[in-house]
Amino acid sequence: MKRRVIIVDGPLIFSQPCCALATLGMRRFWAAKANEVGSDILTLPLLAARLAGGFRRAADREMLSAAVAAALRGDGYLQIDKVKDLPGMVRAATQTLERAWDSDLDLTALASTSERLADLALLEHRASEALPYGAMLPRPLRNAAVERVRFAAALFGSISLEGLVDVAPIWRPLLVALSAHLEVSWSAPAKLGQDWSPGQVSVATAESPKVIRGELSADPRAEVVEALRWARQLLSRGVSASDIAITAASTQTWDEHMLVLAGHAELPIHFSHGLPALGSWEGQSCAALADVLGNGISQERLRRLLAHSSSTKAAAVPADWAAGLPRKAGLFNVDQWRRALCYARDHRSDPGAAERTLLPLLDALAPGLANAEQAGKAFLGGASLGLWRDALRNAPAAAVALSLDSLRIRDSRHPANSVVWCPASHLIGTPRRWMRLLGVAGRSWPRSDAEDPILPDHVLPRRRLVPISTAERDRLYFELLVSRPAEEIVLSRSRRSTEGALQSASALWPATLPVRICTRSRIPEHAFSETDRLLARAVEAGRSERIKAASSCWRDWNREDATAHDGTVRPGHPAVRRAVTRLHSATSLKLMVRDPLGFLWKYALDMRPVALSEVPLALDHLAFGELVHELLARTINALEPAPGFVRASSDEIELALAAAVNHVFRQWPLERPVPPALLWNHSLEEAARRSLRGLTIDTSFKKDTASWSEVSFGLPSADEGTQSPWPSGGEIFVGSSKLKLTGRIDRVDIAAGGRGVRISDYKTGATPRRPDKVVLDRGKELQRVLYAIAVKQLVPDTSQIVSRLIYLDGASPPLALSRDALEAAADDVARFLDKACELLERGHACPGPAAREPYNDMRLALPAELDAYLARKAKAFGILARDLDQLWSTP
Structure with a gap:
């Protein structure tokens, strides 16, 4: 058996084992397929490690990163000491060292020429000492291999370099030394300074592909869409996935689109440069x-x-x-x-x-x-x-x-049975029969050269560190790829960049190349995904229930009459009936009369807003109101029954309030999100200030008055141990529709024997401009009237009921409704609630004035152009809700 070592380069053609899974590269796959017994596929670092022996090995990127990170933690650097802890320093330093090693620079010898080079030489020395046992840097490994070159013939037989465009200067002395003991040959894709090579060099003959054409897309995402359509078309024709490649000079611009769209397409796409962790x-x-x-x-x-x-x-x-x-x-x-x-x-x-x-x-x-x-x-x-x-x-x-x-x-897909997506540098050693080059535009192919972050040109001449510029290498890769005997090569570029800037064609783009313009809305010959297929087949897409619904919604948006998409449903719908006959609160009934459509969404469809902030910077108006009400309730409960709230002095009220604040300060963070500490303390101080106003706004009471706070009513069952002036388990009905009502009254004062009942509803919002004129306030202030209706049923023998609004942010006196005004307001509320029930029963739900409010929880469910939408549907909605117009204009 004749032994032979084949030297390749690049992660696509050669992949080292990853953990317990040995992933063979393309060259190993070809060798196994051709039954090449005796062939060993290696890279130059692996060749040097095998020749050096003694369990020596080249330090991989992970080892180097760890060693460089450990070396940077040391002191004694002259220039990089101030930046060694910055993000990206380990990656930048490792990249610079790799460039210096590839160029075979002796950093120790160059240390005397510059403080920066002295720092880099010290970094190299410390990194070498930090490597695990047996791991070596490239220069020491190369030197160790050269010292044992006499064993090369017994180990390797012959050496053949395949697909390498160039050999880094650091490995050239090793190949020169090997050529004295065994046969070294080089099959290069292009003539590029191989004069130093002592062995036989054969250069592949340039050939034109059978088909080469160009495509112009809208943007990088559209380029990926067209590339996947092209790949799907080839696969449908029976082309093997291992013969298809999609490449770019640098994949960064297209990576995210390729990852997402390839997942939708369910195509076997191999990312040779790895997947995002x-x-x-x-x-x-x-x-x-x-x-x-x-x-x-x-x-x-x-x-x-x-x-x-x-x-x-x-x-x-x-x-x-x-x-x-x-x-x-x-x-x-x-x-x-x-x-x-x-x-x-x-x-x-x-x-x-x-x-x-x-x-x-x-x-x-x-x-x-x-x-x-x-x-x-x-x-x-x-x-x-x-x-x-x-x-x-x-x-x-x-x-x-x-x-x-x-x-x-590392991508778990094998390149031998996948379409490959890779940088052009990975594809040079293993070109494919069908290739598509993305981003052949002015700024992306070729790319401009950039300064090394550690060794810029003024410290070390750029060409000493990197012999071939990025632009020259990109030009070379482009020429090599388009001069292969491929079946088809497609050059692709986009009209605009990711940022939206116009892009010109690359200087490498052939002037006579036929170009097809691919618009976003074009019907593709082969769709790459289910969504793309429906886009191409309008008739089939029209049969999809989702698309039918979307089309119907769009048509209804432009109509002036009220449709099912505007909230109308069939009369007597069971979901609407369940929502109307549920146990209501003052909040749900207010929503019913001020926004019937919002009521339908919330209580018939159970739609709820999503909390977007985990740590609020301030309590919203609802949470702040709950905070004030809890402070009021805890203070009054602490004073009842002894000494009694109505008999307590101002000092006793303040002490009870302070205890309530302390309890809430410790307990609320365990139950709900609160602002950061400083803002939370400020919120508590403001809530305590408003609570004290609510507790001391009544300067005198009759001696036989009893007070309760947070008094519940209308519950299905009463809680044991709760203090209440009436049984809280009875049912409360409102209007002829018999709407069941429950709630919790902020404060109730009852004179002895039930001679009179006073209800107080505390408001933490801003005081209206003319508070004395407020009765129902266009349906916003139903709560105190509804509570008065409930008290009338709970205490039927009382001779007088007073229902008050107390605004805590200002100095206005309590706004009270009593006697004839309260009875008239109660009749109006019952009548309008009956009208709202009839409206919903007929299936005529529509947006009301609450839909326009900035704090509307269901705002996201409404059209984005709300004003235009409501203006278009104004006449239809006005006809549906004409029975509620009077309420919406009542002061």
């Missing part, structure tokens, strides 16, 4: 940890992190650790978590297990990014922990999110 489960585990460390602990973030954790410590957390914790609670520090877990002990099977296992993990998260390494060990394991360490090695902990974004992992 964040697209994997392990990457998402790291992202969840970075989110917690960078943005702080919260319940939502911790739940996400534990769901992705893979460490033994995280696995020890019991499955029911979150039982009893309110999902809305923010829990932004360890103390809040400790108290919340303590309060929820009764809900867990093992009360103390969650605290024993979870609190040490929270202590690891509390310091934030400063404890990133230990937090990674606590929550991550296996491949996730490896990615986390890579991210921390490539950048400081403060920039770990950016570092994770740049990490890539």
